[in-house]
Amino acid sequence: MSSTASPLAPKNVPAMPVIAGVRLATAEAGIRYKNRTDVLLAIMDKGTAVAGVFTKSKCPSAPVEWCRAKLKGGKARALVVNSGNANAFTGKTGRSSTALTAKIAAKAVGCSESEIFLASTGVIGEPLDATKFDGVLERLAETTEAGDYLAAAKAIMTTDTFPKVATATVKLGKAKVTINGMAKGAGMIAPDMATMLSFIFTDAPIAPAALQALLKAGVEDTFNAVTIDGDTSTSDTLLAFATGAAAEHGAPKISRASDPRLKSFVKAFNQVLANLSEQVARDGEGARKLVEITVDGAKTKASARKIAMSIANSPLVKTAIAGEDANWGRVVMAVGKAGEPADRDKLSISFNGIRVAKSGARDPSYDEAQVSEAMKAPEIAIKVSLGLGKGRDRVLTCDLTKEYVAINGDYRS
Amino acid sequence: MSSTASPLAPKNVPAMPVIAGVRLATAEAGIRYKNRTDVLLAIMDKGTAVAGVFTKSKCPSAPVEWCRAKLKGGKARALVVNSGNANAFTGKTGRSSTALTAKIAAKAVGCSESEIFLASTGVIGEPLDATKFDGVLERLAETTEAGDYLAAAKAIMTTDTFPKVATATVKLGKAKVTINGMAKGAGMIAPDMATMLSFIFTDAPIAPAALQALLKAGVEDTFNAVTIDGDTSTSDTLLAFATGAAAEHGAPKISRASDPRLKSFVKAFNQVLANLSEQVARDGEGARKLVEITVDGAKTKASARKIAMSIANSPLVKTAIAGEDANWGRVVMAVGKAGEPADRDKLSISFNGIRVAKSGARDPSYDEAQVSEAMKAPEIAIKVSLGLGKGRDRVLTCDLTKEYVAINGDYRS
CATH class of the missing domain: 3.10.20.340 (ArgJ beta chain, C-terminal domain)
Incomplete structure (x- = not known):
């Protein structure tokens, strides 16, 4: 994290609205950095659908393997992200580390381990000591709030010079739904992936398979069309969470990506992806243009x-x-x-x-x-x-x- | 051409022997640089076989297209190389420019235009004024000598920090034959090509098809295994010339690359290619390792x-x-x-x-x-x-x- 923001940083940071069904908290776990937050916990309400796209690296990180496996269930209750250590190329230690993190998080949140999603970013090849999350995640689970997305985006930064957030509000049926996103860059960014880390949250009631289809289509001309240095990370992760809370005020439940009622939503969803991926390019390491x-x-x-x-x-x-x-x-x-x-x-x-x-x-x-x-x-x-x-x-x-x-x-x- | 040689430059420059049937001369034509040589003329005796490999770029330079076309004849009498201007992406002007250069050279040397080979290196997209060769090539043709290969290697440099030459002497049958080579780098160097420019000369009597087969095989683990920046030039050219003069003192005439008498020659030939291509890597732009x-x-x-x-x-x-x-x-x-x-x-x-x-x-x-x-x-x-x-x-x-x-x-x- 640089103390000077890139001259290409967006001039205005949008006010990030609350997403019903999502609560966030950040902490300093001392994974690698000092005097800055480095852990993010997002807790989602029961029934939240999840979709994800990941690095195509043949040597993916342990958290990427964890998420790929858990994605089959289609449901998420929590997301744990740390910066400072990518938990990549850490062998069996890496796998135990993800398992332990998920166990601690599941206990803190009160859900199944299979509903926990994990992402790590930072140095490759250093073992990640997951015991550092012990106590921290429990405390975070008690202090989550409906939403400081900018603080969340700051906690996941590595060499980024500014936090990256984007938001859109759009009609789904007759109800208003909101889409919030965050991302981090800033090196090891190349096509065939979904930037190092990016997370999208919405209260729209979209089933996992439909959300996955939207995400896969949306990433093609946004995150996959950005390159900083042609170097594909072992950790690239883009996850989308749909809490469905907007169903309470009349948003229709969507089960297919081809549903015509999704038209405006898809446009707004893709705009959030495009906005975040452009911010990643703007924060390319050393970038001046x-x-x-x-x-x-x-x-x-x-x-x-x-x-x-x-x-x-x-x-x-x-x-x-x-x-x-x-x-x-x-x-x-x-x-x-x-x-x-x-x-x-x-x-x-x-x-x-x-x-x-x-x-x-x-x-x-x-x-x-x-x-x-x-x-x-x-x-x-x-x-x-x-x-x-x-x-x-x-x-x-x-x-x-x-x-x-x-x-x-x-x-x- | 930098005034300071790379710290990775070879400590010793080999003494370059004469190759019977090859004469060289260099001059200052003022193509782009001031106070340095920028044109090389090599004249080969009648009957010299030629082989070549070129850039795989879809946008090759005019000289590359010229050489590809003339290679079909298998015979060469002269090579004209200029530095400072690549004559690439110069449209019809580029084609007329190569034709005019070949015409001037053919007249100066007294041969057919189809026996003239051309290479240019330097800036892309600037028209090359071939009238600058008028007079210069005639004068060069009169002053060629049996061989200052180091001066020749200097005349073809652009951002290179040192001239690149290599030599080997080996038995072909019972006769001694010599292989001399030169190359220039130093950016826009990537696989699937034959460095920007490299020229090999030998007095061995090897027929064009056999020489072409040797060159194609030899380049695979030498020039094609070197990369500076992954950027493939529009001008990459590697030409080999075999004058056959060694036949006069008993070297057997070789018509097939698979001829078992070629074994030592192939080894030496490949060593010259390996030596030159390593020098190209050593002189990568800004390289310190x-x-x-x-x-x-x-x-x-x-x-x-x-x-x-x-x-x-x-x-x-x-x-x-x-x-x-x-x-x-x-x-x-x-x-x-x-x-x-x-x-x-x-x-x-x-x-x-x-x-x-x-x-x-x-x-x-x-x-x-x-x-x-x-x-x-x-x-x-x-x-x-x-x-x-x-x-x-x-x-x-x-x-x-x-x-x-x-x-x-x-x-x-």
């Missing part, structure tokens, strides 16, 4: 995604942006290395709306002074038009600065 | 290669090495994200021979002070044992430093 890469004219959306990710993960593109250099030659390089259909002589590229290359060569009308000025902005939009088909996609990333190297050269030691 | 990554116990060699490359291209692994931190958790992360078969609980990892992780957890005997001391070395060997099969592979890379970011944030502007 938010970079949006749009690829159109590709053969397919999947092809556009691969090309956009190739650009977004290119160290040469990212360092050029850090140097405020509209180095479109490196964009060409990244298009070329993606291995997707591309015709050099049809390619056009623009930076912040200024076209610098068209039809496979420098745009004759391209004014270096104008584009140099545009590159000073904190938000850079790179657009690549392939001119081959109708495939289009968009990803978010950030620049690669000396600060990224400094943060990651010093993090563990 | 040479990093060798060995993966064994994988299902297959191809699987070991993918995992090794995932580690070698991970910004988090590379910055940890820059910070002299044996952060094996990040190695686990990179194994996990490779998507290849891996069993977390069988994984072992060592740094410079010190095992830090075994059976999916921290090695109980692991001494942080000892490994921290070992990480101060300029050469770091990371070994990952998967414990699944017999697949093994090795790749070379370097660390990711603030200097890499500085070099690439300032390169074009």
Whole structure:
């Protein structure tokens, strides 16, 4: 946790409303950090549906394995999150550690261990001493309140420079329902995952299978379209909890994701995911520029995604942006290395709306002074038009600065 | 071209012998740089066989397209290389530029344009004014000498901090034959290519098809096993020229790569490729550590290669090495994200021979002070044992430093 927030941090933090059926509390358990909260306990009312998506790493953390197994039940009563230690690559110790944490939490909350969900973030390979939760979780369970989501978002930070929250309120049937979310970044962020940790809460009455379908669809163009450094964490976890409390004031119970009554809800749900994932990109380690890469004219959306990710993960593109250099030659390089259909002589590229290359060569009308000025902005939009088909996609990333190297050269030691 | 050589530069530069049938000359054509050579002309005797491998980029440079087309003839009389401008993404201008360069060179040398091979390295997207070669190539053709290979290697440098040459002498039949090579790096270096530019010369009498087969096989575990930043250039070119002059003192004429008389030659040829590609890794932009990554116990060699490359291209692994931190958790992360078969609980990892992780957890005997001391070395060997099969592979890379970011944030502007 840095003492200075990224210059890309959102200017306004939304007031986070209460979600009926969710209570939160945070504490200092001294897992690794001193003088800051590092444990979050969220308690949900009985009957809360849960859905989740996780890292595709072949070496997932112990909490990820725990959640995957418990997700089958579809019901959650509590979420325990710690920062400072990822409990990843900790072997049998790691598994006992998750089991012990769940046991302590289940006792404190008064539920079955299979209704406890766990997430850990921080250093990999260090054993997590779960006895540190003993006493702490019981105390937290007694002090949970209906909701300081910002405090919760702070407790789960590692190298993040600002807490990430988002909220939306929308009609479901004739009832008002609320969606709150939080996330943490900020390195080891890459596609095919659901950021390191993110949690969504809603009072909408949505059955587990429907919630899972919404989450899986929603993540594709939000969290999975963000990359900081192409490095996929062992711990990436995105969980959604639906308490169903809104049913009490008339929200219809939803059992299928295709239910037409969900239309507005899905839109708001995806906006919360998009908002949080953009905040993750804004808080990329060492980031000074938010970079949006749009690829159109590709053969397919999947092809556009691969090309956009190739650009977004290119160290040469990212360092050029850090140097405020509209180095479109490196964009060409990244298009070329993606291995997707591309015709050099049809390619056009623009930076912040200024076209610098068209039809496979420098745009004759391209004014270096104008584009140099545009590159000073904190938000850079790179657009690549392939001119081959109708495939289009968009990803978010950030620049690669000396600060990224400094943060990651010093993090563990 | 930096004024300070990388601390990883080889301590000794070999004396480069003459290759019968090859003459070299360099000049200052003022393509981009001032007060340094930037054009190399190599003239080969009639009957010289040529082979080549090139970037797999979908947006290759104009010279790469030129060489690919001319390679079909199998014969070469001259090689023209310029630094400072890659003639890539230059559209029709780029194609006319290669055609004009070849025309000027063919006239100067007195051969067909189809026997001229071209390579360019430097900035992408800037039109290359080939009229600058007019006069220069004629003068060079008159002044070529049997061989200052070091001067040639210097003329083709861009951000390289030292010229890269290698040589080997070996028996072919009863005759002595010589292999000389040169290469340039130093950014935009990634697998599936043949470094940015490298040229091999030999007096061995090897037919084009056999030379092509040797080159294709030799590159797999040398140039294709080196990555600096995962960014594949649009210009990567590796050409091999065999003048056949050694036939005059009894070297047998070789028409098939499988000829058993080639055994020693192949070994020496591959050593030259390995030597040059290691020098490319040693001169990675901003590099302070040479990093060798060995993966064994994988299902297959191809699987070991993918995992090794995932580690070698991970910004988090590379910055940890820059910070002299044996952060094996990040190695686990990179194994996990490779998507290849891996069993977390069988994984072992060592740094410079010190095992830090075994059976999916921290090695109980692991001494942080000892490994921290070992990480101060300029050469770091990371070994990952998967414990699944017999697949093994090795790749070379370097660390990711603030200097890499500085070099690439300032390169074009």
